[in-house]
Amino acid sequence: MAASTKKILLVEDDRFLRRACEASLRQRGFTVVPAMDGEEGLRLARSETPDLILLDLLMPRLPGIEVLRALKADGATKNIPVLVLSNSSREQDVAEVMELGAVDYWVKANLSLKELSERVVRLLGG
Amino acid sequence: MALGELPARPSIAREGGAVVIVDPDPAHAAAVADAVTALGHVVTVAPTAAEALSCIEREAPDVLVLALSLPDMDGLEVARRAGLLPTPPEVVLVAERATPEGSLIALELDAAGVLVKPVNVERAGGLIGRLVTRRRRRHEQEEFTEKLRTLSALTGLITSARDTQAVFNALARAATMLLGARLVHVWVDDPRAQVLRVRGTFGLDPEFERPLTEYEVIPYGSGMAGGTFAAGRPEFIFGIRTSPRWKNRRLAEAAGLHAYAGLPLMAGDRTLGVLAIVFGERGEFSVEEKELMQRLADHASFTIVRAEAREQAERDRARLEVLYAVSRRLAAVHDVDGVLNAVVNEAARLLGLEAAGIRLLEGEELVIAARTEAAAQLMTKPTLRLGESLSGRVVASGQPLIVEDIEQETVQDPEQRQAALRLGYHAYLGVPLKVGGRAVGVLNVWGRAARSFAPDDVALLSAFADQAAVAFEEARLYAETREREREATNLARVTAHLASSLELDRVLDLITWSAKELLRCDAAAVWRYDESRDGLVAYRASGMPIERVAHVLVKPGQGLAGRVLKDRKPLWTRQLSRRLQDDAPDASETATALGLQAALAAPIVSGDDAYGVLVVYRREADDFALREVTLLSTLADHAAIAVRNARLYSETREREDENARLYAEAHTQRERLGRIFDSTSDGIMFVTREGRIEAANRQAGDLLGTDAGAMIGGELLDLLDDRVAEAGSEDGLPLSLRTLFSHTEGGEGDLALPRLKRVLHWVAQPTTEGGGAVAGLTITFQDVTRDREVSQMKTDFVSFVTHQLRTPLSGIKWMLELVADAEVPVDIRSYVADARDASERLINLVNDLLDISRLERGRLEIRPQPTDLGTLTASVLEEVAGLVRAHDHRVSVTGADHAPTVIADPQLLRQVVLNLTSNAIKYTPRSGDIAIRIGGVGDRVRWEIQDNGIGIPREAQRRLFEKFYRADNVFAVETEGTGLGLYLVRLIVEQFGGRVWCDSEEGRGATFVFTLPTAGWRDGSKH
Known part of the structure; x- marks a missing residue:
């Protein structure tokens, strides 16, 4: 399966969600690099050069929105597609995230893992 | 060159020359001395250099006969020192013997000659004689040049200086210099006062100046100068201390004054003054000196004449100016009294006097017409006959009249004369006021000094009187015209009054x-x-x-x-x-x-x-x-x-009264409305269709941070732009405001004014005129700053809670999904499925709550777009297909293919359809029939779903769409509902201008209906 070669950076501070998401994506053959907070996420995004970044917004140390901003400001990472996964659905957050160049904004509670994976697969063309 | 810089040098008055002979050899010296003395020169002999030097300094000799070998000093040194004197003597060297060296020395010293011992006495005498003569001539030449320089400088000054006093002072100074006088006075005649006045002085040491000031003025004939003035020819008097004409004997003695030369200053036949020159002890005046004095006197005369001419010209010019100003002022006055008062005041001003008055001829009598305050006591008789007193004579003769001294005058009315003298007036001048060559009055002026008036004054006052007469006549004619005008006007007024x-x-x-x-x-x-x-x-x-x-x-x-x-x-x-x-x-x-x-x-x-x-x-x-x-x-x-x-x-008056009453009523009404207008807490303004503010109440001004009055007439959008722009906001005005005046439908919205830290909610409503045309918009502003803050806080809180709830719920959901996908026993699989349903319900509940919260506060972002209800319904049915199958329902849809398009947010509308559909599915017992019908009714789209389920009690139907409401019989079927679904449906439908309701009979199924407008949806119009 072509998707097995794809590397996904999962930036998520909630360990249950991180674990569930990681497991689900692994099961579907993706390489998953987990990050526990924004700082780690940014660091790994630079060192690992993933194919896709799944980014939470409300996180300790560095909020997702700042991570996104930093990623898009950095020539090395600005072309990596970023999917924002958040349970906050404030309009201004959605608007800001899209403005900064995120691929999409998904509410985690409204997604099943299956749907998430399918969308990721669609996105990565795998 | 200023005269003060003229060199003061003593004149050489000796007949013979002064000769100093310096020779240690007495015999030799005596021989030469005898020969020189015999020639009429004064000789001093000095045997030593020291004696010679002191002698040279004292005598300032013409010739120095100097032996080169002296006992105490080299003769050459004596010659050198003599050469340093202001007027060095001619030096004749006497050498012991003839040597080339001696000649060289003589050359070096610029000596006049060299004699070799034994000196040829005759030759020596001849040489010295020639030297003295040559030297004398040179001195005379120099002196003459000096005099010329002084005189020419003086002439230059006289022709250029404007300050007569300075010229006289310079003249006196020059006289002192040139003639060696001690004291020079220039006396000038003052004919009005009959005195001579000192106009220039020079000489005397400062200690004598003070006593001198006592003699600055002398009467004619008095003292030295007075005598000369009276005599009218030059006077030369010696021994003045004993002269009876010399007044200040003490000064003469103290200053050693002796001789007096007085020269009258003449201009034609007129004597203008006296040049008085006082000398110390001296002899007779030479012809040359007298000539010089005369020239100085001529200079003084010339200066006086010139000064007089200039003063005259100046005075004429000033008077012309005054006359001109006066005639202008007179021309501006049109009433007779005004003119007369102006005339007397200007006449007094013109001549620098206080007392002036006018009498005018009335019949055969002269009556007082105007007078200055000072003249009130001089013109005491109310009337004078023609020819009586001074005024009477002036008018009778038609000629000006000068009285030099009133005291000597007998023509005047004795009472008035006494008054004049008592008040200190001594001179009188009266000129006739003439109209058409006939004297109609007199203009009188009085002076305090006798002989106060000169011919000049007469001419001036006459010219002025002519002006005054013209002005007076004009004023009289003017007044007459006015009078006739008044009569005509009065007649006209009577007619007008009669007619109107x-x-x-x-x-x-x-x-x-x-x-x-x-x-x-x-x-x-x-x-x-x-x-x-x-x-x-x-x-x-x-x-x-x-x-x-x-x-x-x-x-x-x-x-x-x-x-x-x-x-x-x-x-x-x-x-x-x-x-x-x-x-x-x-x-x-x-x-x-x-x-x-x-x-x-x-x-x-x-x-x-x-x-x-x-x-x-x-x-x-x-x-x-x-x-x-x-x-x-x-x-x-x-x-x-x-x-x-x-x-x-x-x-008309009745009608006017009625109008006035109506007006008063309207006025009261308007005031009352105005007060109401101003006393509401909302800002209100009326804006024309073009956007110009026509009225605004106080609150409107306050809310927009300006003065309501100042807003009137301005452009509303400019004002708001200004308010928003100042805060550095990039957004500018909201679109709804910006386009407010492109239509007449009004609108509403929020306007944030960051600078004022204020959010205003505005509502604009079209205001129609009587005819029904839209005249403009009435816009109300409400301060919703606090509301919006609270709203924001609530929204933030809801967002936070939602997030905090959804995160663990997501965790549970995903974990259960992992479990469900794993290899687990069948019974556990069903437990997990239930747990997943439960978590899903919880998530839905949270989502519903969030949506409701947002809709209630209008915070939900709505993206209205044309939406096809048929397609939307089909997609919902697809989603719930599993559920339908599970309940074994039959679902039919009609009208989906040609349903009109609505304008709504598809996401929200989908929730409506989904909610109503899943309700129908859930509350209909197994194998039920569900029918969905879509169709247009008028300008609305009607969507309805009918089931044959348990139905809804009548009393519950109305409350069905309230929050948290659940019909009682619902619990008979299931208890999963949250009581939020239908409330959310209502909120969304109403959001898009539609309505939702339910038709049902308990036990016989229910029909849920909603309608939506097909077009005309507009942000804000739903209110």
Whole structure:
């Protein structure tokens, strides 16, 4: 399966969600690099050069929105597609995230893992 | 070169030369000395260098005969030192023997000659004689040059200087320098005061200057200068200390004064003053010195003449200016008194005096017309006859009159003369005021000093009097014209009053009175026709007591007035009493009771309407001329016009009163509205369709951070732009405001004013005029800052709670999903499935709550777009297909293919359809029938879903769409509902301008319906 070669950076501070998401994506053959907070996420995004970044917004140390901003400001990472996964659905957050160049904004509670994976697969063309 | 810099050098007055012979050899010295003395020179002999030097310094010799070998010093050194003197002597060297060296030394020293011992005495004498002569000539030459320089400098100064005093001072100084005088005075004549005044002085040491000031003025003939002035020729007096003319003996003694030279300063035949020069001890004056003195005196004369000319020119110019100013000022005054007062004041000002006055000829008498305050006591007699006193003489003769000293004058009225003298006035000048060559008055001025007036003054005052006379005459003509104008105006006013006055009684009184006066009658009356009594009654009267005829009623056709009323033609009678038999009550009463005889009557008719009759009466039997008949008729016509006017007026006034009342009412109403307008807490303004603010209340100003008054007339959008832009906001005005004036539908929205830290909610509503056209928008502003803050806080809180709830719920959901996908026993799989459903419900509940919270606060972001309800329904049915299958329902859809498009947010509308559909599925027992129908009704789309389920109790139907409401019978089926679904449905439908309701009978199924407008959806219009 072509998707097995794809590397996904999962930036998520909630360990249950991180674990569930990681497991689900692994099961579907993706390489998953987990990050526990924004700082780690940014660091790994630079060192690992993933194919896709799944980014939470409300996180300790560095909020997702700042991570996104930093990623898009950095020539090395600005072309990596970023999917924002958040349970906050404030309009201004959605608007800001899209403005900064995120691929999409998904509410985690409204997604099943299956749907998430399918969308990721669609996105990565795998 | 200033005269102060003239070198002061002693003149050489010796006849022979001064010779110093320096020689240690007495015999030799004596021999030379004898020879030189014999030639008439003064010789001093010095045997040593020391003696020689002191001698040279003391004597300033002409020639120094110097032996080179001296006992105490080299002779050459003596020669060198002598050469340093201001006037070095000619040096003749005496050498021991003839050597080339001696000649060289002589050359070096610029010596005049070299003698070799033994000296040839004769030759030596000859040499010295020639040297003295040569030297004398040179001195004279130098002196002469010096004098020329001094004089030429003086001349230059005299021709260029404007300050006479400075010239005289320089002149005195030059005289001192050139003549070696001790004291020089330039005395100048002051003819008015009959004295000489010092105008320039030089000389004397400072210690003598003070006593000198006492002698700055001397009367004619007094003292040295006074004598010279009187004599009119030069005087040279020696031994002045003993001269009886010399006054200040002490000064003369202290300063060692001796000789006096006085030269009169002449200009033609006039003596202008005296150049007085005082010397110390000295001998007779040489011809040359006298000539020099005369030249200085000529200079002084020239200076005086020139100064006089200049002063004269200056005075003339000043007077011309004053005259010009005065004539201008006079031209601006138009009343006679004004002119006369201006004349006396300007005349006094012109001559620098206080007292001036005018008398004018009235008939044969001169009366006081104007006077300055100071002249009030000088012109005491109210009237003077022609030829009497000074004024009388001036007018009688038509010539100016100067009185040099009033004390010597006898013509004047003694009383006035005494007054003048008592007040310190000594001189008088009067000039005639002439109009057309005839003297019509006199202009008088008084001076305090005797001989105060010069011919100049006469000329000036005469010129001025001519001006004044012209102005006076003009003013008089002007006043006369004004008077005639006034008469004409008054006449016109009477006519105007007659024709236009709106108070009838006053007009009638005026007409009655005018008729009596104009026709020279004794009485007049207006008889008014009284319709109710069909007769004439006396209404207004002049010259007769009206109450005496008040009871009289004159029938039309009866008597004089009655006939005039009937015939509407004027009529007169010579003798009223003769008509007594004519059954004429007016005639009998007026004639017998008031003794009136002749009468003339004219009808007062306006159109077809006869008001009454105007009658004039005379005591004597008399005829009336045609002119008088016409005049009375005219007056009667005036009366008619007045009657008509008065009627119109009273009608108009009634209407005006009504108008005024209405206006007052409207005014009160407007004030009240204004107060209401200002006392609301909302800002209100009216804006024209073009966007210009026409009215704004106080609060509108306050809320927008400006003055309501200042806003009026401005552009609303400019004002708001300004308010928003200042805060550095990039957004500018919201679109809804920016496009507010491109249509007339109004709108509403929020406007954040960050600078004022304020959020305003505005609502604009079209305001129509009476005709129904939209005149503009009434816009209200409400301060919702606090509301919006609270709202924001709530939103933030809800967002936070939602996030905090959804995160663990997501965890549970995903974990369960992992479990479900794993290899687990079947029974556990069903538990997990239930747990997943439960978590899903919880998530849905949270989502519903979030949506409701947002919809309620209008925070949900809505993206309305054309949405096809048919497609949307199909997609929902696809989603719930599993559920439908699980319940084994049959679902039918009709009208989906041609459903009109609505404009709504598809996501939200989907929730509506989904909610209603899943409700129908859930609350319909297994294998039920569900029908969905979509169709257009008018401008709305109707979507309905019918089931054959448990139905809804009637009482519950109304409350179904309330929050957290659940019908009682619902629990019989299931208990999963949150009571939020239908509430959310209602919120969304209403959001898009639609309505939702339910038709049901319990136990017989239910139909849920919602409608939405097909078009015309607009942000904000839903309210």
